[in-house]
Amino acid sequence: MEPMKPEVTTPNTKAVKPKILYYGTPVVLLNTWNEDETTNISPISSSWALGYTVVLGLGVGGKALENIKRHGECVLNLPDPSLWEQVERLAPYTGKDPVPDSKRSMGFSYQKDKFRVSGLTEAASVTVKPSRILECPLQLEAVVKHIRIPEHAPEFAVVETEVLHVHAHERIVLGEHHIDPAKWSPLLYNFRHYFGLGQALGKNFRAER
Structure with a gap:
């Protein structure tokens, strides 16, 4: 007689087609270099890091992509x-003038001075021309290495960057070069809503303390 297998309860699922797939990724305020040698700020929510390579997802009609095509430096x-409120103040604005029809139809308007409307503070960078945002606990100076427009999604650009210099607020630094995960919490963009991290659950076997 075969042993009885434990009963497994399977959650009910439903096939869905969300309009967007922002399933919970960190917000990045991407600073790029304008033609007049000022800095543009673009809030984005598509990025991932592998070592010191950070890949960004940008809309093709935005000022950020236009700027990095012309000048391949940025600050993440x-x-x-x-x-989150300062980030949201930036949300309805674009640095692109005139405003593309696709953005205008979504309610975007032109704004040149993103620092003023957001209430954020500009700080000089060390290795790149675009400035940093002083209030952000992590500021990554980077150069653009590759830009690709996917054939299946020509409205987006996949941008590979190499981080050259990392600035971190002292309160989140552990020892000399570690970011303390107990003190650093990214702002998450979760299906167009803003969230922070919850309580820590545990750590990976490779985590250092």
């Missing part, structure tokens, strides 16, 4: 949850 500023 990572806000914490306390900055």
Whole structure:
């Protein structure tokens, strides 16, 4: 007689087609270099890091992509949850003039001075021309290595960057070169809503303390 297998309860699922797949990724305030040698700020929510390579997803009609095609430097500023309102103040604006029809139809308007409308503070970078955002606990100076437009999604650009210099607020630094995960919480964009991290659950076997 075969042993009885434990009963497994399978959650009910449903096939869905969300309009967007922002399933919970960190917000990045991407700073790029304008033609007049000022800095543009673009809030983005599509990025991932592999070592010191950070891949970004950008819309092809935005000022950020236009700027990095012309000048291949940028700063990736990572806000914490306390900055969500400043991030949202930037959301309805574009640095592109005239405003593309696709953006205008979604309610975007032109704004040149993103620092003023957001209330964020500009700080000089060390290795690149675009400035940093002082309030963001992590600020990554980077250069653009590759830009690709997917054939199946020509409205987006996949941008590979190499991080050259990392600035971190002292309060989140552990020892000399480690970011303390107990003190650093990224601002998450979760299906067009803002969230912070919850309580820590545990750590990976490779985590250092």
